[in-house]
Amino acid sequence: MLSPVRTSLLENLVDRLAGLPSIGRKSAQRLAYHVLAAPVEEVESLSRALIEARRGVRPCTVCxxxxxxxxxxxxxxxxxxxxxxxxxxxxxxxxxxxxxxxxxxxxxxxxxxxxxxxxxxxxxxxxxxxxxxxxxxxxxxxxxxxxxxxxxxxxxxxxxxxxxxxxxxxxxxxxxxxxxxxxxxxxxxxxxxxxxxxxxx
Ligand SMILES: [Zn+2]
Missing domain, CATH: 3.40.1360.10 (Dna Topoisomerase Vi A Subunit; Chain: A, domain 2)
Structure with a gap:
């Protein structure tokens, strides 16, 4: 019996990016390779920006x-x-x-x-x-x-x-x-x- 195939870290990243609107599989792969080649600090600040925006932005109580x-x-x-x-x-x-x-x-x-x-x-x-x-x-x-x-x-x-x-x-x-x-x-x-x-x- 075959053991389940484990998704690699790269595949997981591509899957996440491809789940974003307007990002096809090819673009997701390109972005993933860009992330892997970028300095770690740059990627950390990107992930921080994502989390901070998600947590800090809320609907205006008026409009x-x-x-x-x-x-x-x-x-x-x-x-x-x-x-x-x-x-x-x-x-x-x-x-x-x-x-x-x-x-x-x-x-x-x-x-x-x-x-x-x-x-x-x-x-x-x-x-x-x-x-x-x-x-x-x-x-x-x-x-x-x-x-x-x-x-x-x-x-x-x-x-x-x-x-x-x-x-x-x-x-x-x-x-x-x-x-x-x-x-x-x-x-x-x-x-x-x-x-x-x-x-x-
Ligand atoms: Zn408003």
Whole structure:
């Protein structure tokens, strides 16, 4: 009887790296060889950075964006306009908007979209705090969810829930590629979509 094959340290490293998003098997191998050839101190500081970021970054208590304390850098910035709230799926979408440098309002990060097929309902998303937030001091809610079916369904749900609470609900202009996530859309298209946003109610 054959004894079970033990995974080597190198194979284990490649497996871990290949489990990261956007990293195929080949890239994982390249990264693993890079790690093995790098000075030990460099690899230690990389692994420290991974652990420190994972432990030290938590959801902002106001908007759900990544934060190192109670509130994220956007919510803490007194120059941002709290009357405007842009609703996005993930913290990476906040980064995509911030990179444009044109939006001066705040955000609300849902943590995904409604997805009945995957069993994700309203209670699984950061929605309740959005509705509470919109009860006072918010003049405009900008829906900036992906143009895929779940993003559209989530936007519709939010519009229904907020219709009587918020002065103005808008969404990014049409023209964004259908079925896409915001993080894959180029800056100019994003800027145009934000500038040309459409009133929903
Ligand atoms: Zn925040």
């Amino acid at each position: 759900g964006n990544h934060a190192e304390g109670d509130r994220c850098a956007v919510c803490l910035n007194p120059r941002r306009d709290p009357a405007q709230v842009c609703v996005v799926e993930r913290p990476s979408d906040v980064s995509a908007f911030e990179k444009l440098g044109v939006y001066r309002g705040l955000y609300h990060v849902l943590g995904g979209t409604l997805s009945p097929l995957d069993g994700i309902g309203p209670a699984d998303l950061n929605l309740a705090s959005l509705f509470v937030r919109c009860e006072n001091g918010v003049d405009e809610v900008i829906l900036a969810l992906g143009t895929h079916a779940d993003g559209e369904a989530t936007s519709t749900y939010i519009v229904q829930r907020l219709r009587d609470k918020t002065a103005r609900i808008t969404r990014l202009a049409r023209g964004l590629p259908a079925g896409s996530d915001l993080e894959f859309i180029d800056d100019l298209t994003m800027k145009r979509a934000l500038d040309g946003r459409i009133n929903l109610g």
